[in-house]
Amino acid sequence: MRNYFTSIILVLVVGLFFIGQPANAQSGTVRWLSMKNLDIQPHLPKYLLSTKSVVFVSVPPTIANPSVRKDWRELSRRVHESFRRMKIDAVAYYYLDDLFANPNANASFAKEMERREIKYIIVVEQSPANEQGVESFVISITAFNDKNTFISEGQKAWQMEGPVLDVLLKEMRKDVFRAEMNLANYLIPDLPEFFTDTKILEAKRIPTYAMDLKVDKLVVPKFRKYQVEDSSALDDEARRNIASFNAEVERKNRRLEEIMLDYPLKYVFSESGKDDEIYNQGYQLALQSITSTGKTIKKMLNYEVDPYETDYVTIKAGSTLSTQPVDAVVTKYFVKHVYTKDVYLGSRWDADLTWEEALENFIFHMKDILKVK
Numbered sequence: 001m002r003n004y005f006t007s008i009i010l011v012l013v014v015g016l017f018f019i020g021q022p023a024n025a026q027s028g029t030v031r032w033l034s035m036k037n038l039d040i041q042p043h044l045p046k047y048l049l050s051t052k053s054v055v056f057v058s059v060p061p062t063i064a065n066p067s068v069r070k071d072w073r074e075l076s077r078r079v080h081e082s083f084r085r086m087k088i089d090a091v092a093y094y095y096l097d098d099l100f101a102n103p104n105a106n107a108s109f110a111k112e113m114e115r116r117e118i119k120y121i122i123v124v125e126q127s128p129a130n131e132q133g134v135e136s137f138v139i140s141i142t143a144f145n146d147k148n149t150f151i152s153e154g155q156k157a158w159q160m161e162g163p164v165l166d167v168l169l170k171e172m173r174k175d176v177f178r179a180e181m182n183l184a185n186y187l188i189p190d191l192p193e194f195f196t197d198t199k200i201l202e203a204k205r206i207p208t209y210a211m212d213l214k215v216d217k218l219v220v221p222k223f224r225k226y227q228v229e230d231s232s233a234l235d236d237e238a239r240r241n242i243a244s245f246n247a248e249v250e251r252k253n254r255r256l257e258e259i260m261l262d263y264p265l266k267y268v269f270s271e272s273g274k275d276d277e278i279y280n281q282g283y284q285l286a287l288q289s290i291t292s293t294g295k296t297i298k299k300m301l302n303y304e305v306d307p308y309e310t311d312y313v314t315i316k317a318g319s320t321l322s323t324q325p326v327d328a329v330v331t332k333y334f335v336k337h338v339y340t341k342d343v344y345l346g347s348r349w350d351a352d353l354t355w356e357e358a359l360e361n362f363i364f365h366m367k368d369i370l371k372v373k
Helices: 004-006 010-018 072-086 097-101 103-115 167-177 236-260 275-280 295-301 355-370
Strands: 039-041 053-059 089-095 116-126 137-143 156-162 218-221 267-270 286-291 311-315 321-326 329-335
Touching: 010 167, 072 089, 072 116, 072 167, 089 116, 097 103, 097 167, 097 236, 097 329, 137 167, 137 321, 167 218, 218 236, 236 267, 236 355, 286 295, 311 355, 329 355
Parallel strands: 039 156, 053 089, 053 116, 218 267, 218 286
Antiparallel strands: 116 137, 137 156, 286 329, 311 321
């Protein structure tokens, strides 16, 4: 059970190392916890039935369109009904990747969990069906560390996996019953509460391109390799996952350097994406990205959202048009003034399915609007 758990842990970690830098961590394509090296315990957390929990949900993409997530809300409703009967007070449900859509989103979600005094994180992951058509579900429970990393390396966790969700939930309920925990959760909501939006704009929202780009260098944060807190505790599989991840980071940085050659103004690469560090280095403008569904991105960036709209039209580099479902996972680039916190979104919807295409779109339209070559 530990090896399986170790092999699926990366979407959180990967998300963390793409925060503040260009990225497109597609749902289901990166594992979440595989480099956290958690200490799996046979017993459920002691205060699970007397404190508040949140649920992080991950589902594979649809077969028809790999860029579109399956209905994670339906999976949430199924598990919430069981959690409610177990007296687990799951007060909020999040789609896992959205927690790391953007640095400000990450910090805002974490701060809200801390404010609500969340004690535990429950991770519910549905894996794609294998060649025999068999799915796999994993439920993991661990403590919230009150930080925007959500969990720490090596901390204790409970975990259970199986191919049938209902059977898995029944076994979990037996574990809850056998644990004989103190019960203090009584006012548990009948339905799950979903959180897909959070405050990420700290100052002005400016729907154009920053004219100061003509005189100031643009800071372009690079992808960062994963740094292990304690390498001596890693098993061979975790080491392989880290090596694979870091090799991919090197490839992405090479590609990032290639794409930025088409940027006609001054820019500088940075190992940091933090506002204060960029400012202390003497720079004002930083390239940022956000990765989530188009609908979620528009909500977080305060675009007008039509609830009846089914597709968004992206104006790509070269001014060609591309249509994507509102629930397709895309990346959008913009520029942030790190001192004033103003955000320059650009005047065209240029989000795209990969971070490479999204960055190319951003550069093309910036050059067009600012009249630079």
